[in-house]
Amino acid sequence: MPYGIGVAGKEDMLSEKEAILLLHEAQDRGINFFDTARLYGESEAIMGKAFEGRRNDIVLATKCSHFRKDGKLLPDRELRPFIEHSLQQSLEMLRTDYLDVFMLHQADVEILQNETIAEVFSELKEKDIIRATGASTYTTNETSLAIGSGRWDMIQLPFNLMDQRHGAFFQEASESGVGLVIRSVLMKGLLSDRGKNLHPALADVERHIQSYHSWTGDRFPDLPTLATRFALSFEEVSSVLVGIDKTAYLEKALATANGSYMHAAMRKEAENLVYPDPEFLNLPHWDRMGWLK
Structure with missing residues (x-):
């Protein structure tokens, strides 16, 4: 679909x-x-x-x-x-x-x-x-x-770079023996090259996304790699879901999930990259409003 x-x-x-x-x-x-x-x-x-x-x-x-x-x-x-x-x-x-x-x-x-x-x-x-x-x-x-x-x-x-609210439950899940599978790691593609020229209602979101590019280059080749490796850096996480509809995206996923993610200090730094108003990050609502066309 x-x-x-x-x-x-x-x-x-x-x-x-x-x-x-x-x-x-x-x-x-x-x-x-x-x-x-x-x-x-x-x-x-x-x-x-x-x-x-x-x-x-x-x-x-x-x-x-x-x-x-x-x-x-x-x-x-x-x-x-x-x-x-x-x-x-x-x-x-x-x-x-x-x-x-x-x-x-x-x-x-x-x-x-x-x-x-x-x-x-x-x-x-x-x-x-x-x-x-x-x-x-x-x-x-x-x-x-x-x-x-x-x-x-x-x-x-x-769970993703912008919205980390559910991370508050990672330790409890691990202690309870509950596996965690992460979705929306790329926020429906916003944390990629598609996070540009967004609807005016999402102007602040777009500016925040662009700020992540200060992390790309030497440390991470691109934004999707940064976002996915961030989620994979949590030992409580069993799997991260990524969508693929091209071989190139499969290659990217395999290169990203290479077992080498963020060390503790870097991950702690990345945890500070959250969007300041996470309640606004409601993708189903954005869809209904026509903001994700």
Whole structure:
């Protein structure tokens, strides 16, 4: 499905054949963790075709369909069949009989506090249909609740140079045995060459992004490398998600994730590079406002 700045429709996307070839190349080059969701368009179906016959060599994570209808959480009696149906669809699309990680999608506080949802996910894990449970969170309240509940094996959360609010929970997650997967490390592409000529409403954001270029050159070849290595520098982080739709982006990801990141003093310095008003960094809202065209 279309995602990211400059990707408006199918004309900007890979064909299915190209996507499968790129997934094969990524796996052949050592990438083994792939993240998708029931609601990511044709993503599950394409990954299913790509990894059939390679299943034992990869780690697959997908997310359950949303539990809300017209803004309201489904009633408890409908949750179990809803979750089981979503899981079955994912298994069929991904052409597998188990999932390494099955996650809540947009796990808000009400969802995280729902006993039925937690019980169904736990039962699926006990049956070995899923190997680990997870929650994809957006707010710090959600992340805190997900970690503190003791119910979820991993949390997928947003974290990047500009918005480091969720970093406050890294140590707690590690001490609780909860794995962390970082998304939005490039802020939908803003922390790259695409972070220029932005909508006037984002003028301050653009100026802040440009200030990061004082770090590029001798220390880091470019902004995406700086941003990604910063996230990878935290030992509590299991994986960082990056999007690729070109071999060049795969090459860049492999060169970036080379095991040599930031030493403690440099990372501490980089932690001071946050945007002064993190509450403003609401990409879904920017999308709705048309600021990311």
